[in-house]
Amino acid sequence: MNTHRVARIAPALGVLAVLVGAWELVTRLAAVPEWLLPSPTVIVVEFVESLPQLAPHTGRTLLEAAIGYAAALLLAFAVAALIDQSGLARRALSPLLVTSQTIPIFALAPLLAIWFGFGITPKILIVALACFFPIAVSLAGGLRNADPDMQALVRSMGGSRRQVFSKVKLPSAIPSLLSGMKIAATYSVIAAVIGEWVGASQGLGLYMLRASSSFQTARVFAVIAVIAVLSVALFLAVDVVGRWIAPWIYVRTEEAQT
């Protein structure tokens, strides 16, 4: 099982190793100045040295991401359930929900700063906005695609609309919901960082901005690495939670792979 997993990601790791190695070589051989393009080893050193400062900034950004994500999840549940239960709500909201995904949410960051200042509120809002749409759309889709025969079965037993919803539709929507939640998890960190770029007193975005304005390029890279790792970690966290609460949905795909 574990050797399988290693074998699956080995090629990707190989490519990554080659790229990083080439990067290291080029910066050394061509003597690229550090402020222009630091080598991977310099970035690692910088990461370790700035860890005491990085940690609180990372904590702040994670807090913003977590609150915004939770808010998005709650709101998405309410909206998706409303769309599912009311035809009028579906016709009124569904097209807006789909088209609103084309709005670059991040471009709203300066507006939110104007309206809500430079505290934590605008960061939470931008995370919530960025995460809301993928979760709401995927959950609404999952509810809509629930097996009509299973719904009929519960109705034939005398089940109410609410029972059809809770016993069939909601569990059926979990796979779709999880994929939306994974996308949203990767958005959450970067959304918080962008919110911080506009103006903040703490957070990875602020730290990155300060580093770049003083040409501490290695530090900028270190922050980028932290953001990437956090995004992947949150994505995997949702995946793990998904496997825990919905083990049945992973069966078919794993069988197909062996």
Add this chain to the structure above:
Amino acid sequence: MSVGPPVLRLSGVSKAYPANGGQSVQALRNVSLEVGRREFVSLVGPSGCGKSTLLGLIAGLEEPTDGAIEIATEADGTPGQVAYMPQRDLLLPWRSLLDNATLGAEVGGGDRAAARTRARSLLPSFGLEGFADALPHTLSGGMRQRAALLRTVLLERDILLLDEPFGALDALTRAALQEWLLEIWERLEAAVLFVTHDVEEALWLSDRVYVMTRRPGSIQLDLPVGLPRPRTRAVRGTPAFAALKQRLLDALLADTA
């Protein structure tokens, strides 16, 4: 086996669906049939003749366009008075076998603890002992059908509507499950309305077989079977069985030609 008034009576039931261009598609036309108390009745007919539609009407999932469906237990035709087993097993993949089997008690607001106890006590006779906590995807096709039937039986209704329960199974599993179903039914207090397109299956299981026409479906033959019970596999080889089978096939094929 039918004694007393029927538990289920359909009189002149028709069903039409709206289609493109304002016209409508007639799925069922003037279907009348009766199922007696503890009677095993089969409904055979070509594919697409509306057999499943008919069961959906009886289960209360849809309203007939015309005609009346009377169910002896109560008279208002609302869902939940018959136990309906759809064509697919429809076990909810996120529920254990036991939780699937007791879904009816849960939905109907019945005594869940009692339902679970009864379900556990029935597991052995349904060949599902030791699988109470198994998720559906770990079960074989035959086990899934037996679990679906257990769920249907646990609804504790007087009428079971079974829609081609063995249709998707291989021949061997199918034969085994037919024998097993007879055993189970002989211990139940329920009438069965069994939909199939397998003539032998219908004859071997039933007290009476209704033959339907092609769409729009209507009843073209009402054939009492009259073979003695309990039935064994050997019944299938008797001349009486062959004669009945011939009559059913003649009716079905005459309609197809």
